[in-house]
Amino acid sequence: MITDVVAAHARTLPEEDFPAFVYDLGALRSHAKRIRSALSGPGAPEIFYAAKANPDAQILRTLEPFVDGIEVASGGELEHVRAILPSARIAWGGPGKTDAELKRALELDVERIHVESPHELTRLANLARAADREVDVLLRVNLAGDRAGAVLAMSGPFGMDPKLIESCHAILAASPWVRLRGIHAHLASGLDALALLRQAAEILEWARPWADKAGVEAPEFNLGGGMAVDYSDPNRQFDWMAFGQGLQELATPGEKLRIEPGRAVSVYAGWYITQAMDVKQAHDHWYAILRGGTHHFRTPVTKQHNQPFTVLPQKSSTELGITSQPVTLVGQLCTPKDVFARQVPVEQIRVGDVVAFAMAGAYAWNISHHDFLMHPKPTFHYLDIATP
Numbered sequence: 123m124i125t126d127v128v129a130a131h132a133r134t135l136p137e138e139d140f141p142a143f144v145y146d147l148g149a150l151r152s153h154a155k156r157i158r159s160a161l162s163g164p165g166a167p168e169i170f171y172a173a174k175a176n177p178d179a180q181i182l183r184t185l186e187p188f189v190d191g192i193e194v195a196s197g198g199e200l201e202h203v204r205a206i207l208p209s210a211r212i213a214w215g216g217p218g219k220t221d222a223e224l225k226r227a228l229e230l231d232v233e234r235i236h237v238e239s240p241h242e243l244t245r246l247a248n249l250a251r252a253a254d255r256e257v258d259v260l261l262r263v264n265l266a267g268d269r270a271g272a273v274l275a276m277s278g279p280f281g282m283d284p285k286l287i288e289s290c291h292a293i294l295a296a297s298p299w300v301r302l303r304g305i306h307a308h309l310a311s312g313l314d315a316l317a318l319l320r321q322a323a324e325i326l327e328w329a330r331p332w333a334d335k336a337g338v339e340a341p342e343f344n345l346g347g348g349m350a351v352d353y354s355d356p357n358r359q360f361d362w363m364a365f366g367q368g369l370q371e372l373a374t375p376g377e378k379l380r381i382e383p384g385r386a387v388s389v390y391a392g393w394y395i396t397q398a399m400d401v402k403q404a405h406d407h408w409y410a411i412l413r414g415g416t417h418h419f420r421t422p423v424t425k426q427h428n429q430p431f432t433v434l435p436q437k438s439s440t441e442l443g444i445t446s447q448p449v450t451l452v453g454q455l456c457t458p459k460d461v462f463a464r465q466v467p468v469e470q471i472r473v474g475d476v477v478a479f480a481m482a483g484a485y486a487w488n489i490s491h492h493d494f495l496m497h498p499k500p501t502f503h504y505l506d507i508a509t510p
């Protein structure tokens with residue numbers, strides 16, 4: 123399952139570069155291009171890449187030509203993205219924005235602020251007035267409903283439920299310098315195209331009359347991210363064509379749709395490449411101990427799954443190893459949770475062999491607890507070889 127480009131690079135990695143994150147920017151570019159062309163034409167949504175999936179500077183720069191903007195989820199991401207992409211359109215969402223961060227957002231020309239509560243709206247209105255600035259907002263709604271099939275339902279404290287959001291009318295009426303542009307909703311993650319379209323229809327059915335009643339002209343509806351990726355089968359990818367067609371059917375003239383995908387955009391472009399240091403048996407199970415660990419690449423722990431991988435045999439590998447056996451791949455941490463994959467059958471794995479984990483381009487390095495145990499940091503590599 124590893125691509126030729128990444129396998130070739132993995133073979134040339136010098137010893138001291140392991141473990142390595144390898145980002146295939148050429149592959150990322152073609153993937154982003156396919157997404158863009160599936161979502162183009164009349165009624166097509168704007169695409170804002172959710173930076174929290176992977177805010178690496180080179181990833182952001184590679185994606186910039188294929189997206190309409192970047193969605194940030196914190197003051198830190200806001201500063202980071204503005205520094206790297208000075209002219210990008212930015213939308214900022216997320217609970218718990220401080221006054222200092224909101225002030226910076228006004229200075230840094232954030233195009234849309236997704237407001238999460240009536241209290242936040244009041245604070246933003248006061249800050250904007252004090253700064254003598256107008257500010258454009260979407261109100262984030264939290265609709266109940268059955269998120270069947272979702273990996274993560276964004277219920278709980280995110281946004282405002284349909285009852286609470288009513289109290290925004292009075293705040294907005296008293297703050298004409300806060301311009302309500304529409305509604306934001308990010309309700310679940312891990313939905314396939316059909317489920318996401320059903321959810322989009324549900325959001326629009328609620329949001330259109332609400333925006334109309336609030337007197338919003340040319341309203342915007344941000345339908346969120348959460349496009350599914352399948353870690354058990356990297357080839358089974360989100361159906362962007364079906365999603366694009368379905369959205370086109372849902373769209374009505376005079377309104378603007380927007381989405382903010384993260385994981386499904388960048389996940390396939392990243393690889394975590396490491397090396398087997400030891401192979402041994404304990405209580406009838408075979409283990410391969412790999413350099414690095416889940417303090418670099420936490421995804422398999424947080425998602426409790428087997429990370430897909432390829433073993434690349436090395437000429438220089440030792441005889442110590444196993445053939446045609448299930449193996450558990452672990453890292454160097456002193457915790458039984460440091461597991462990349464459990465009891466996965468392999469043809470062969472020997473000490474010295476390279477192990478390349480796929481789907482390490484989103485919620486990987488940036489969500490990991492790097493300093494735990496003080497092992498060396500990984501190295502980072504950016505491949506930019508044109509792929510068809």
Ligand SMILES: *Cc1c(COP(=O)(O)O)cnc(C)c1O
Pocket residue numbers: 172174175193195215216308311312346347348349382383384385386
């Ligand atoms: C995390 C997040 C996203 C992106 O979700 P993915 O599952 O990575 O597509 C989009 N919008 C909001 C508000 C988020 O919190």
